[in-house]
Amino acid sequence: MDKKQKIIEATIDQFTTKGVENTKISDIVKAAGIAQGTFYLYFPSKFSVMPEIAKYAVEEIMKEIHASVNLHDAFDNKMEQLVKAVFRITEEKKELFAVLYAGLAQSEHLKQWESIYSPFYNWVYDLLEEAASKMEIRQNVNSARTSRILIGLIESTAEQLYLYDSPSQEEIDAQYDELIVFIKSALK
Amino acid sequence: MDKKQKIIEATIDQFTTKGVENTKISDIVKAAGIAQGTFYLYFPSKFSVMPEIAKYAVEEIMKEIHASVNLHDAFDNKMEQLVKAVFRITEEKKELFAVLYAGLAQSEHLKQWESIYSPFYNWVYDLLEEAASKMEIRQNVNSARTSRILIGLIESTAEQLYLYDSPSQEEIDAQYDELIVFIKSALK
Amino acid sequence: MDKKQKIIEATIDQFTTKGVENTKISDIVKAAGIAQGTFYLYFPSKFSVMPEIAKYAVEEIMKEIHASVNLHDAFDNKMEQLVKAVFRITEEKKELFAVLYAGLAQSEHLKQWESIYSPFYNWVYDLLEEAASKMEIRQNVNSARTSRILIGLIESTAEQLYLYDSPSQEEIDAQYDELIVFIKSALK
Amino acid sequence: MDKKQKIIEATIDQFTTKGVENTKISDIVKAAGIAQGTFYLYFPSKFSVMPEIAKYAVEEIMKEIHASVNLHDAFDNKMEQLVKAVFRITEEKKELFAVLYAGLAQSEHLKQWESIYSPFYNWVYDLLEEAASKMEIRQNVNSARTSRILIGLIESTAEQLYLYDSPSQEEIDAQYDELIVFIKSALK
DNA sequence: CATGAATGAGCTTTCATTCAT
DNA sequence: CATGAATGAAAGCTCATTCAT
Numbered sequence: 019m020d021k022k023q024k025i026i027e028a029t030i031d032q033f034t035t036k037g038v039e040n041t042k043i044s045d046i047v048k049a050a051g052i053a054q055g056t057f058y059l060y061f062p063s064k065f066s067v068m069p070e071i072a073k074y075a076v077e078e079i080m081k082e083i084h085a086s087v088n089l090h091d092a093f094d095n096k097m098e099q100l101v102k103a104v105f106r107i108t109e110e111k112k113e114l115f116a117v118l119y120a121g122l123a124q125s126e127h128l129k130q131w132e133s134i135y136s137p138f139y140n141w142v143y144d145l146l147e148e149a150a151s152k153m154e155i156r157q158n159v160n161s162a163r164t165s166r167i168l169i170g171l172i173e174s175t176a177e178q179l180y181l182y183d184s185p186s187q188e189e190i191d192a193q194y195d196e197l198i199v200f201i202k203s204a205l206k
Numbered sequence: 207m208d209k210k211q212k213i214i215e216a217t218i219d220q221f222t223t224k225g226v227e228n229t230k231i232s233d234i235v236k237a238a239g240i241a242q243g244t245f246y247l248y249f250p251s252k253f254s255v256m257p258e259i260a261k262y263a264v265e266e267i268m269k270e271i272h273a274s275v276n277l278h279d280a281f282d283n284k285m286e287q288l289v290k291a292v293f294r295i296t297e298e299k300k301e302l303f304a305v306l307y308a309g310l311a312q313s314e315h316l317k318q319w320e321s322i323y324s325p326f327y328n329w330v331y332d333l334l335e336e337a338a339s340k341m342e343i344r345q346n347v348n349s350a351r352t353s354r355i356l357i358g359l360i361e362s363t364a365e366q367l368y369l370y371d372s373p374s375q376e377e378i379d380a381q382y383d384e385l386i387v388f389i390k391s392a393l394k
Numbered sequence: 395m396d397k398k399q400k401i402i403e404a405t406i407d408q409f410t411t412k413g414v415e416n417t418k419i420s421d422i423v424k425a426a427g428i429a430q431g432t433f434y435l436y437f438p439s440k441f442s443v444m445p446e447i448a449k450y451a452v453e454e455i456m457k458e459i460h461a462s463v464n465l466h467d468a469f470d471n472k473m474e475q476l477v478k479a480v481f482r483i484t485e486e487k488k489e490l491f492a493v494l495y496a497g498l499a500q501s502e503h504l505k506q507w508e509s510i511y512s513p514f515y516n517w518v519y520d521l522l523e524e525a526a527s528k529m530e531i532r533q534n535v536n537s538a539r540t541s542r543i544l545i546g547l548i549e550s551t552a553e554q555l556y557l558y559d560s561p562s563q564e565e566i567d568a569q570y571d572e573l574i575v576f577i578k579s580a581l582k
Numbered sequence: 583m584d585k586k587q588k589i590i591e592a593t594i595d596q597f598t599t600k601g602v603e604n605t606k607i608s609d610i611v612k613a614a615g616i617a618q619g620t621f622y623l624y625f626p627s628k629f630s631v632m633p634e635i636a637k638y639a640v641e642e643i644m645k646e647i648h649a650s651v652n653l654h655d656a657f658d659n660k661m662e663q664l665v666k667a668v669f670r671i672t673e674e675k676k677e678l679f680a681v682l683y684a685g686l687a688q689s690e691h692l693k694q695w696e697s698i699y700s701p702f703y704n705w706v707y708d709l710l711e712e713a714a715s716k717m718e719i720r721q722n723v724n725s726a727r728t729s730r731i732l733i734g735l736i737e738s739t740a741e742q743l744y745l746y747d748s749p750s751q752e753e754i755d756a757q758y759d760e761l762i763v764f765i766k767s768a769l770k
Numbered sequence: 771c772a773t774g775a776a777t778g779a780g781c782t783t784t785c786a787t788t789c790a791t
Numbered sequence: 792c793a794t795g796a797a798t799g800a801a802a803g804c805t806c807a808t809t810c811a812t
Binding site: 230231232242243246251 | 780781782783784785
């Protein structure tokens with residue numbers, strides 16, 4: 019099997035299990051089942067694996083969205099499905115996202131983030147454009163700007179619920195309902 | 207005078223200047239003008255200074271808000287002033303917030319974050335409660351839940367602008383306008 | 395209460411509990427309930443408490459012997475009582491003796507050991523002298539030399555049993571019997 | 583060549599020269615001609631080299647015994663040769679034994695001591711068994727128990743002479759004679 | 771390409787010792 | 792005499808990185 023892929027998977031495993039700073043190269047190679055020196059044939063440092071991890075994370079998000087959102091539904095329904103998908107993937111992969119947020123704030127890679135995240139931005143952009151053309155949302159929505167606002171809104175709410183707090187399912191459902199009403203109202 | 211305070215200030219200075227991971231204890235004590243061993247009388251590691259830094263950051267946020275928001279204005283005006291205040295403090299202290307977001311996602315301290323942030327949550331909660339009682343916003347808003355949604359929304363937008371991208375002032379203003387319309391519409 | 399005495403007792407407590415090398419001055423002062431600096435008013439280092447500990451140990455040995463050995467008995471009986479006393483005190487204070495043996499091999503204090511141990515040597519010396527004069531042992535015994543041989547013999551046997559091995563009570567009793575026969579035969 | 587062996591030899595050298603506590607890892611690696619980190623590939627601490635040193639010491643004892651004792655001699659002669667061998671090796675390697683006695687009393691390794699010493703115990707055991715079968719010693723000697731008694735007796739006498747005191751050669755010879763008579767009488 | 775033993779710079783951490791109060 | 796916060800030298804130990812195989 020591809021050693022680079024092995025390294026990426028082992029790194030995700032180690033980062034999410036014990037945190038980025040507590041992960042040594044020796045942990046990664048042990049988990050990957052390769053020799054110490056082999057790591058350096060593919061990556062110059064553990065931090066340089068981060069963009070690959072980010073790519074993986076966005077792929078996971080997009081997979082979840084594609085699986086959950088029915089493009090033929092009405093806008094309101096699609097928005098509900100989108101929020102549910104983000105909540106679901108945030109819960110499922112919360113350690114992965116924690117790693118990413120910590121890694122992102124870490125200087126260098128900030129710029130790459132933009133392009134890695136673009137599939138998600140574009141998907142929401144298209145969603146808004148179509149809804150605007152179908153008069154399903156207010157006409158003064160700028161799709162580019164609002165896509166970022168929306169994604170930030172949904173993700174920050176999901177993070178609060180799954181990363182920082184550990185609320186009951188009822189509270190999560192209530193927060194979900196509050197958010198859905200908030201978004202629908204915002205775009206009406 | 208107070209050595210603990212000196213350590214906190216020196217740590218903020220070093221963390222924001224060179225990043226958490228590139229900051230050595232020796233950098234901190236040098237900046238604080240104390241002996242190496244003295245650091246360990248107050249903190250067991252550089253990471254354990256993080257909650258103190260978070261407290262400081264929230265204090266700065268609240269100072270900015272108190273200075274910027276006129277409580278006697280109409281709700282819409284107060285909301286505009288609030289968003290402006292968060293944008294301003296995020297721009298001014300972007301390195302500080304970058305440090306915080308990186309540090310927070312780092313395991314242990316997640317729970318403390320909740321209580322450290324509570325002054326901000328409470329302030330927005332009161333704002334919404336009052337607006338609701340004055341019929342300035344829709345009546346089905348749950349103030350506790352929406353305060354979190356709102357804060358996440360405003361902060362995530364500010365972060366995108368000031369931490370990850372480096373857009374022009376026009377773009378920032380346009381994003382601000384888009385956000386204000388989004389929020390007002392959401393609460394109407 | 396006398397602070398010096400407090401320090402000695404606390405040091406014995408700490409040394410026997412966690413070992414000499416793992417004991418910090420701060421542990422001792424904490425256990426003694428005094429201030430850090432106070433220690434240095436009485437001792438220049440933790441090692442310099444060792445002679446005091448040795449004195450204490452020999453006092454304990456002599457107390458046990460005086461309590462156990464009836465000077466009016468026959469020599470053979472007294473020897474049995476002596477061996478029993480050494481076994482008993484070795485078992486009771488095995489951690490203390492472990493500390494002492496470790497500390498003794500440590501250079502500087504070797505010379506003091508001689509004088510600290512002299513009460514024990516002298517006691518056995520007198521025992522042998524008296525037994526010789528009463529024809530209870532062979533006449534070519536040199537009391538000075540044999541006192542050292544005897545003490546080394548009894549103590550090394552006790553150490554093996556209580557410090558290094560952890561044998562059953564039957565085995566201890568058997569070893570005691572073997573030793574008694576050995577000694578009696580040696581001196582006959 | 584073999585780095586582990588180099589470390590063991592360098593550690594013995596340093597321990598016997600400057601004492602265990604005054605020996606730094608950096609002293610050992612300097613003496614061994616290896617890098618600091620290499621030490622930790624083989625041992626977790628300087629104390630963990632102790633069992634290897636003990637093994638070496640017992641090997642030295644056994645070499646001396648094999649070289650000095652003629653197995654075809656009468657028991658009394660062999661015993662004299664044995665005592666002389668132990669005296670000789672104790673004198674020759676007194677620093678090594680001082681290190682060992684200090685290190686042994688140090689907790690953890692006590693149990694290993696038993697098995698490390700077993701070649702010596704077994705050798706004396708065989709000696710006694712043979713002597714008993716040839717009626718050279720009293721018949722109620724238990725070889726296993728008396729081997730421990732004998733070894734403790736000889737070693738403790740040698741230690742007193744060479745480690746703790748520094749007596750004249752005449753005194754040493756006199757103590758030797760006293761000991762030989764003591765042992766012969768004990769086993770008769 | 772792959773290995774993994776060896777490296778050693780560099781950091782953390784400890785803790786005996788001091789000294790102003 | 793007694794204190795205990797502050798000190799900073801000194802050591803331990805880690806771990807990214809290399810390179811001969």
